[in-house]
Amino acid sequence: MSVLPKALAFDVFGTVVDWRGSIAREAAPVLVAAGRSDIDPHAFADQWRARYVPAMLAANKARAASESTAFVKLDSLHRTMLDDLLATLDIDLDDSTRAELTRGWHRLDPWPDTVAGLTRLKRRFPIVTLSNGNISMMVAMARRAGLPWDAILGAEVAGAYKPAAQTYQATAAALDVAPGELCLVAAHHADLAAARKAGLMCAFVSRPMEYGGRPAPDRDAVQAWEYSATSFTDLADQLGC
């Protein structure tokens, strides 16, 4: 049994919500209307998301190269990634359709245990987001899905995207706890590894359906995390909530 954290910070995409199923649901009618029912909406979601990690690293690199470079919200990066994907697939959509599809990332559905688990964990611990999603996206998602966050923290508040150490450490600083007193909850070993390097405690929660049942890209990066759970309610059990 590890020492208890003072607060819990959550990765969101894949850990709290099912981005793949939700984006496929958003994309399906758009693809049909565009005459491209040959494209599988889940594959479309996968290809959109595949542009995510490179976009984060490029955004951090641009900020590091010049301090005067403004922080770009994930909403804007999602749109750039979508434009690139549509060009690759030779799909023509008008601007308002692209904007509305991009806003689909505000409408991601929680996993079945998410709300019950967060509600229990919140009784004992402050629960905050530690996501690369921007504040307005996190607020809209939480209001729609009923996610009872104590605060929306993470990339936009820190001014840097994960996996930069600053993103994790600024979240702890905002809560006035030491990095080692904050526990990142995530379904991704790579995210947890970066959090551990930044000094945080780590809780892995398995989300076997994040990629539709296929193995996660970072499945081999497993370490001995402070906690490992099969759901948020299992984590609540382990943390005595």
Add this chain to the structure above:
Amino acid sequence: MSVLPKALAFDVFGTVVDWRGSIAREAAPVLVAAGRSDIDPHAFADQWRARYVPAMLAANKARAASESTAFVKLDSLHRTMLDDLLATLDIDLDDSTRAELTRGWHRLDPWPDTVAGLTRLKRRFPIVTLSNGNISMMVAMARRAGLPWDAILGAEVAGAYKPAAQTYQATAAALDVAPGELCLVAAHHADLAAARKAGLMCAFVSRPMEYGGRPAPDRDAVQAWEYSATSFTDLADQLGC
């Protein structure tokens, strides 16, 4: 009837919570233990709070003078203000007592209509803090009092204290709404006047007991605000929640 806002941002001290009664409650046993039962705890609260506006202006001025000056959290400023007050009153307290008394600002009680009103307003509008209080203070206060914020925004996220226009405008930007689509809810005409200058809509909520029934310092700064209400539940009625 004014145009409806897209989101509501709340001043907290005095508007959402009763800082004066709560700080008097926190200070009373400390003053007795220090052998200073001659000091009225409410007067002690008033004198602590009287150092607030000058501290905010000085903090903004220091940041404006040098961009490299780090943002100082209100928790730290509250401690500095307390040290000054204790010196003025010739009261000697040890460090841990001072720290715990300063943390009393995390334990402010809501007004009787606050939770019911916020709960109704949240059904229709995103509700966020737009306070000079730091994030950890706002989180602790909300968890204790049951304040159902969608996000903790305001001074620490903006990097500037009210009444700087940046504090109001950065809050709107974080929510991806125009300043004119965000409505500040506050019991203080001076706060609302600064919000209006920054482009926000304004809702005044009267809190006649903020100063124990005595008139507020900014009582003469009244303007024709977009909304004027006697409580959060009255505001909910007016906004159709």
